[in-house]
Amino acid sequence: xxxxxxxxxxxGYVNHLSRFRLFPWAVDSVRLLNRAGLLAxxxxxxxxxxxxxxxxxxxAEVHGLMSAAMDAGGARxxxxxxxxxxxxxxxxxxxxxxxCRKPRPGLLRRAANDLGIDxxxxxxxxxxxxxxxxxxxVGARAALVKTGYGLGELLWHAPSWPQPPExxxxxxxxxxxxxxxxxxxxxxxx
Ligand SMILES: [Mg+2]
Ligand SMILES: [Zn+2]
Numbered sequence: 001x002x003x004x005x006x007x008x009x010x011x012g013y014v015n016h017l018s019r020f021r022l023f024p025w026a027v028d029s030v031r032l033l034n035r036a037g038l039l040a041x042x043x044x045x046x047x048x049x050x051x052x053x054x055x056x057x058x059x060a061e062v063h064g065l066m067s068a069a070m071d072a073g074g075a076r077x078x079x080x081x082x083x084x085x086x087x088x089x090x091x092x093x094x095x096x097x098x099x100c101r102k103p104r105p106g107l108l109r110r111a112a113n114d115l116g117i118d119x120x121x122x123x124x125x126x127x128x129x130x131x132x133x134x135x136x137x138v139g140a141r142a143a144l145v146k147t148g149y150g151l152g153e154l155l156w157h158a159p160s161w162p163q164p165p166e167x168x169x170x171x172x173x174x175x176x177x178x179x180x181x182x183x184x185x186x187x188x189x190x
Contacts (some may be wrong), residue, residue: 002102002126003044003082005148006172007066010127013048020062023147025173027073032173034076036180039115041079042066043107043124043134050086050094059084079115081107103133108140123167125175129157132165143167143175 004010007026014020033040042063049056063080070077083100100106112119124135127148135142142165144150158164167182169175 001040001042001172002124002128002131003042003066005127005150006125006131006145007042010148013051013053014062015048015054015058017058017061017065020065022066022069023172025171027070027075029172029176030070030077031073031075032176032180036183038180038183039078039117040076041111041115041117042077042081043102043111044080044082045102045130046082046084047086047089047101049084050090052090056084056094079111081111083107102128103130103137105134105137108134108138123179125172125179127153129153129161132161135165136163141166143169143179145169145171145175147171 001007004014007022009021009023011019030040046059048054049059059082067077083098083102085094085096085098085101087097089095098106108119111117119138119140122140123143124131124140125143125145126132127145127150132142132144144154144165146154146169154168167175167178169178
């Protein structure tokens with residue numbers, strides 16, 4: 001799952017804890033994944049670090065807040081991965097043409113290694129064109145949510161997608177429900 005625009009409101013850069021607001025259905029969505037035995041992993045670009053808008057330490061604080069909210073609601077994120085880089089902005093080491101800035105697959109490959117994930121049987125859920133491209137880059141399926149940038153991405157980018165997302169959903173909860181229904185239909189609950 002993407003973070004901003006998918007699990008939480010897209011507010012531009014989350015340069016202060018007070019700007020981070022989970023969607024009301026975020027905890028329920030993750031709990032559904034947990035109960036179905038699927039791994040729930042977050043992959044997020046945070047180039048605000050490279051741009052000098054906020055320190056990398058703020059990302060840990062935001063993710064601490066997110067994990068605490070999940071905990072409080074009986075949900076669990078199995079992994080949270082972020083890219084703090086930008087290819088042209090800021091200074092080293094954050095200024096770099098890394099392999100982890102979405103749509104490049106570095107974050108997913110790291111998660112797959114750490115958690116033993118079969119990416120070919122996984123889904124990427126996000127609100128951006130880059131999230132769909134990320135899914136394609138590892139042979140995963142893609143679900144686009146209409147929250148965050150989703151509606152605009154559908155309007156302006158969908159016509160150029162070589163392969164449209166397998167699921168287009170109003171929001172993360174609907175995406176998760178449809179992914180789980182698909183998994184059941186295929187007879188492969190995990
Ligand atoms: Mg997003
Ligand atoms: Zn990176």
